Amino acid sequence: MGSTDMKMTKRLGNARTRRPLSAEERSVYEWQLGVAGFGEEGQRSLKSASVLVTRIGGVGGAAATALAAAGIGRLILAHQGNVRTSDLNRQTLMSADWIGKPRVESAQKRLKDLNPRVAVEVHNVNVGEDNVDDLVASADLVIDAAPLFRERFLLNRATVEQRKPMVDSAMYELEAQVTTFLPGRGPCLTCLYPGDPPGWRRQFPVLGAVSTMVGSLAAMEAIKVLSGLGEPLLGRLLVADLRDMSFRTVRLQRNLHCLVCRELH
């Protein structure tokens, strides 16, 4: 990652806006405060940050859980609909006793049980033309865990327009893809996929252990961008296949003719 990218990630943890930690918070986060390059400054950056997670199924739910445990300041969760039995193989924020009730309410309760210090704002809606700008505006960073490319493209357009980072997380069967977009610093989602991918369906085969891993990877990317820790997957796509546990990164290209982000370069 170049120095310009580092500046952009550091900017999200601007010292003027970072809230101090209480003695209780130092105790709760004791194990991670010792991580080299993270420490109290990193923890304060997380505490001061807001992350939009859409949706909160297998991937988004795992990401939200990891961020809540890590002490993110505010989670904004968007996902329409009620818990279904077919959610339970992977959606770890849901439970069998919540079938037929709103997913976001289950998620809010579980996350507050895990870490009551985290503000959890929920929206029983999916991302659409009418709400995407406001949802993105309410967060410092977006985790895209939506199953439909229509939603993913809307989030991409809004994050590019608002210059917000977006972590893109995806899976299929035992495979995973994760990358992080910083507008103006490499490709955006539409650079990779200029239009609806052929043959993609909302429901696809996947094991829950895969979605949990992908969500954790997405949360890690968010933590890195927000705290300035390590090197996010800027301009790189992590491609994992859990059949043989192969992990590799592919260097991505910007599309100079991209209809969404070409003006930024």
Add this chain to the structure above:
Amino acid sequence: MKVTIRYSAQARVATGLSSEVVELDEPTSVHDLVVRLSRQHGSAFRRLALDANGCPHPSLLVAIGDDQVRSGDHRKIAPGETITIITPMSGG
């Protein structure tokens, strides 16, 4: 010359292969390789790989080694290179 093709996700399902070695008789571009593979592997893969005009679909990701190239790229593939066909996926 021989090149190795690796298939991921929906491409792996459509071809029934994780990888294969392909013999190319002449210098071949990424564009032409995708079209050739589409002829070879039947309708399920063709639907993923080609657009309505029979050209490589722009939303198909292709990597040569560890570098993404456009699926319609006319760059010639070198002997021994590994080409990965990466189909889009999402959350859920």
